[in-house]
Structure formats: C-alpha cells, structure tokens
Amino acid sequence: MSRPARRRVAVVGTGAIVSGSHLPALRAHAERVELVAAVDVDQGRLDAFRALAGEEVAGFTSVDEMLDAVRPDLVLIGTPPSLHRAQTVAALKAGAWVLCEKPLTLSLAEYDEIAAAEEASGAYASVIFQHRYGSGAVRARDLLTSGELGAPRVAHCQTTWHRDAAYYAVPWRGTWASEGGGPTMGHGIHQYDLLLHLLGPWAEIRAMAARLVHDTESEDVSTALVRFENGALATVVNSVLSPDEVSRIRIDCADATVELTHLYGHRNEDWTYTPAPHVASERADAWRTPTADVPSSHAAQLGALLDAYDNGVRPPGSGAAARATLEFAAALYKSAFTGQPVHAGEIVPGDPFYPAMHGDHPHWAPKEHA
Numbered sequence: 001m002s003r004p005a006r007r008r009v010a011v012v013g014t015g016a017i018v019s020g021s022h023l024p025a026l027r028a029h030a031e032r033v034e035l036v037a038a039v040d041v042d043q044g045r046l047d048a049f050r051a052l053a054g055e056e057v058a059g060f061t062s063v064d065e066m067l068d069a070v071r072p073d074l075v076l077i078g079t080p081p082s083l084h085r086a087q088t089v090a091a092l093k094a095g096a097w098v099l100c101e102k103p104l105t106l107s108l109a110e111y112d113e114i115a116a117a118e119e120a121s122g123a124y125a126s127v128i129f130q131h132r133y134g135s136g137a138v139r140a141r142d143l144l145t146s147g148e149l150g151a152p153r154v155a156h157c158q159t160t161w162h163r164d165a166a167y168y169a170v171p172w173r174g175t176w177a178s179e180g181g182g183p184t185m186g187h188g189i190h191q192y193d194l195l196l197h198l199l200g201p202w203a204e205i206r207a208m209a210a211r212l213v214h215d216t217e218s219e220d221v222s223t224a225l226v227r228f229e230n231g232a233l234a235t236v237v238n239s240v241l242s243p244d245e246v247s248r249i250r251i252d253c254a255d256a257t258v259e260l261t262h263l264y265g266h267r268n269e270d271w272t273y274t275p276a277p278h279v280a281s282e283r284a285d286a287w288r289t290p291t292a293d294v295p296s297s298h299a300a301q302l303g304a305l306l307d308a309y310d311n312g313v314r315p316p317g318s319g320a321a322a323r324a325t326l327e328f329a330a331a332l333y334k335s336a337f338t339g340q341p342v343h344a345g346e347i348v349p350g351d352p353f354y355p356a357m358h359g360d361h362p363h364w365a366p367k368e369h370a
C-alpha cells in the first residue's frame with residue numbers, strides 16, 4: 001500500500017510556540033508533511049521565521065490571503081487565544097484541517113461555531129493537548145480503561161506553577177477577552193485534560209477561585225472538587241503562585257496507584273505504578289511503561305493527526321473530546337463564581353457562562369461589561 005502524498009502545511013503565527021514546538025514537529029514528520037506557508041502580522045518576526053524554516057516557505061501577513069493563494073491541507077495555529085476561533089473557522093471554510101494551540105476557543109459558544117464550520121466543510125479542527133500522546137499516557141489509559149488497575153477511587157490533579165508580575169505585564173495576558181481566563185484556561189488545562197482522558201467523563205464540580213497576588217481580570221488560582229461518572233472523586237488545583245513548580249496527576253485505584261510527576265512534558269520515567277498489597281508482583285511488573293519511550297510533544301500529536309488524515313477519520317483532540325475539556329473549564333468558573341455545584345451538560349445557550357467564561361459575574365466580568 002503506497003504512502004499518501006505529503007500534506008501541504010501552513011503555520012499561522014510565527015512566535016516562540018511555533019518556532020520552538022510546531023516547527024520541530026513538522027521536521028520530525030518531514031516525510032509526511034511539507035511546510036509551504038507562514039503567516040504573521042509582524043513582518044520582522046515573519047522574516048526571522050522564514051530564515052529559520054527555509055526561504056522556500058511563502059510569507060503572508062493575512063490569513064485569508066494565504067488561504068486563497070496556497071490552499072493548504074493543514075493549518076497549524078499558534079496565535080494569541082482571542083484569534084483562534086476566527087482563524088480556525090477561516091481555515092475550515094477553505095477546506096483545511098486545523099491543529100490549534102489551546103484553548104481552541106474562549107467559550108463554549110465559540111467552540112460550537114467551530115463545530116458548525118467542521119460540519120459544513122468536512123474538515124476537522126484539533127486542539128493541542130500534547131500530554132495525551134506520550135507513550136506513558138497511552139499506557140496508563142490502556143491500563144485504566146481496561147480495568148487492569150481496578151476501579152478508580154481518588155485522584156489529584158495539580159498544576160502549581162509560578163508567574164511573576166513581568167509575565168502579566170504583556171498586554172494580552174490576564175484578560176478575559178484575550179485569554180478567556182487565568183491559569184484554569186491557560187496553564188492547568190493541560191493537566192486536567194489528561195485527567196479527563198484517563199478517567200473519562202466528569203459528572204459534578206464544586207470550585208473556588210481567587211486573585212491573591214496578580215492584578216488581573218481573571219483568577220491567579222483555582223481549586224475544584226470533582227465527581228466522575230465512574231464514582232471517583234478528584235481534586236484539581238491550578239496556580240501561578242507556587243515557587244516550587246510541578247505538574248502532577250495521581251490516581252488511586254482498587255489495585256494500584258498510578259502517578260505522573262513532571263513540569264512541562266513527560267517521558268516514561270515520569271510515570272510510577274504502586275501495587276496494592278494484595279497484588280502479585282508478576283501482575284504489577286506487567287504494568288510498567290513500554291520499551292518505546294515517546295515523550296509528550298507536539299510531534300507525537302501531529303503524528304496522530306496525520307494518521308487520522310490518511311485514514312479520513314476524525315482526529316483525536318477534536319469534537320466532543322476537546323469540547324468536554326472546555327466545558328470542564330466553564331463549569332469550574334461557574335461553580336467558583338456562583339458558589340454552586342455545576343453538573344455536566346448544564347451550561348447551554350442562555351446560560352451566562354456559555355458565551356463567556358466570566359459569566360458576566362459582577363465581581364469577575366471585565367469592567368466595561370460589569
């Protein structure tokens with residue numbers, strides 16, 4: 001069976017995330033993709049990227065102009081979050097598949113606009129949640145979903161990072177209009193996306209949020225208690241106030257504890273399995289992560305998307321699975337700001353938290369909307 005033709009790829013945004021993560025991912029799959037175009041409103045930054053990526057890459061300062069001229073198969077988007085919806089919809093309408101940095105949109109309403117554009121075009125939009133794709137995560141999910149570790153009971157999901165005042169001095173950071181939220185949307189979303197990937201659908205959330213240090217519209221810390229459909233209970237902490245930075249997931253099951261400890265990416269060695277006292281050592285030995293060590297990375301997720309493209313099927317990290325992670329964020333905010341528990345599926349059109357993560361709450365909404 002012959003390999004499909006190399007996919008023609010364009011990147012939108014040429015800043016650090018594209019040059020530092022997307023470009024290496026494209027090079028890792030050079031036999032399957034060809035970078036043909038780059039877009040950036042900053043001509044100097046665009047020129048610098050083309051010098052790095054190759055002068056044969058066509059440069060544009062307009063997404064629409066690029067789409068008309070190039071007609072790429074796949075568009076990688078690495079612009080600020082407020083631009084994601086419009087750029088993704090434009091690419092889908094042009095017939096291109098999309099792989100976009102998180103968050104794909106700033107609200108559930110915007111996400112549903114993308115879903116409609118997918119349906120109209122027949123193309124798909126995926127969001128970068130690269131932690132799902134490392135070999136350690138693949139192994140853990142297989143063990144959990146097969147029941148090999150026993151029923152999940154208790155979980156902890158921790159993104160405790162540190163960001164200083166200089167970080168928030170960048171004008172588009174810390175505002176609802178540009179980022180859609182604080183660490184719940186911009187930092188911790190990677191870890192709790194992986195938690196949802198491992199444990200399955202959540203049922204109920206009770207949360208708190210605060211501005212304890214930074215002068216921002218959105219929060220700088222949030223905490224949540226979560227009940228999953230399978231009965232497991234979890235804690236989720238998202239912070240940019242923590243001097244000792246760590247990213248951590250721990251799931252206690254009937255027969256084992258599985259734990260991941262890392263910072264910005266994981267390998268097999270970052271996963272540990274501790275058997276319950278009644279588990280035979282031979283059984284526990286079989287849980288160890290596989291010999292192949294695939295780090296969580298943009299390259300790993302790009303490979304999975306290209307496999308889906310070749311097979312003409314919806315790629316992972318899109319559709320209902322990606323929407324569930326965004327719904328979790330919206331529910332966390334709604335619970336934190338209203339002081340009430342929120343159940344899966346309750347945030348629908350007409351709910352103030354459907355079009356905006358701040359829900360027009362008087363204490364949290366942007367001043368011009370309060």
